[in-house]
Amino acid sequence: MDRRTYLGGLSTAGLAGVAGCLGSVESVLGEDEPEPGRGNWGDGQTALETPTEDRGDPVHPIYGQEMPSFSFPDPLTGETVSSSDLEGEKSYLLTFFFTSCPDGVCPALLLRLRRAQADAVENGYVDDLDLLALTFDPERDTPEVLEEYAGQQGVDLEVGNWHFLRPEDNETAQATIDEKFGMKIERTDDGTEGDGTDGNDGGDHENDSDDQSGGNGHDDHDHGAYTFTHIALIFLVNEHGVVERSYPRGTTVDTSKVLQDVRTVVGQ
Structure with a gap:
């Protein structure tokens, strides 16, 4: 049974038992249950070494595979960000989130992108790296909400390499x-607010001390009548449009590791 079939077979009722976001794949599969088989890495042009860990057979793109084409509007800049425009020009980090995330997982994902943005500014490679945060809750994540959220999370929109991507509606996004x-x-309509019961409060505590709302498992945001469960996925894609790293446990990967990977990919 492949992973898409397994996850797709999980009922909403079953997923509702995990509050808010799924911090990692283990939240569903069980921490000690290995994924079957050994993944077939792609053969695209990469800067990073082939991963050594057993990744099984994920259904999301992995090392050496070409990133699927995409095109989404950025309502804060008025631009449309497309993979075809980035290819040959920039590497990028891409993650998925919603601003009403109740348990600190989404802020922890954005934290890693934000650290990469700060490092790019400090080390002079802003023009070589974009940071893409794609919301799957555009009905609540309006342009006004996204702009406010950027301030809450410490995102520097003035640098010009951060894009909040917003699909047309929730159904299209998902x-x-x-x-x-x-x-x-999976959308959960019971209105239950997360309480950290997925066992992940954002990780990387030493780097979360200056967060206003992310990484500590708590915030003051109005989470509304529904929430979502999802894995904490981050992609690092090079300028050739090839995946250098996929981090399916994005809230637990060390920020320093992400920065090291990014610097290698952009040639720093």
Whole structure:
């Protein structure tokens, strides 16, 4: 049974037992249950060494594979960000989030992108790296909400390399993320707010001390009548449009590791 079939077979009722976001694949599969088989890495042009860990057979793009094409509007800049425009020009980090995330997982994902943005500014490679944060809850994540959220999370929109991507509606967002990126999302309509019961409060505590709302498992945001469960996925894609790293446990990967990978990919 492949992973898409497994995740797709999980009922909403079953997923509702995990509050808010799924911090990692283990939240569903069980921490000690290995994924079957050994993944077949792609053969695209890469800067990073082939990963040594057993990744099984993920349905999302992995090392050496070409990133699926995409095109989404950035409502804060008025631009449309497309993979075809980035290819040959920039490397990028891409993650998926929603601003009403109740348990600190989404802020922890954005934290890693934000650290990469700060490092790019400090080390002079801003023009070589974009940071892409794609919301799968555009009905609540309006342009005004995204702009406010950027301030809350410490995102520097003035640098010009950060893009909040906002699909047309929730159905389009979730279908696109599932079909293109192999990431299953489940909506829970019970209004239950996360309490950290997925066992992940954002990780990387030493780097979270200056966060206003991310990484500590708590915030003051109005989470509304529904929430989502999803894996904490981050992609690092090079200028050739090839995946250098996919981090399916993005909230637990060390920020220093992400920065090291990014610097290697952009030639720093």
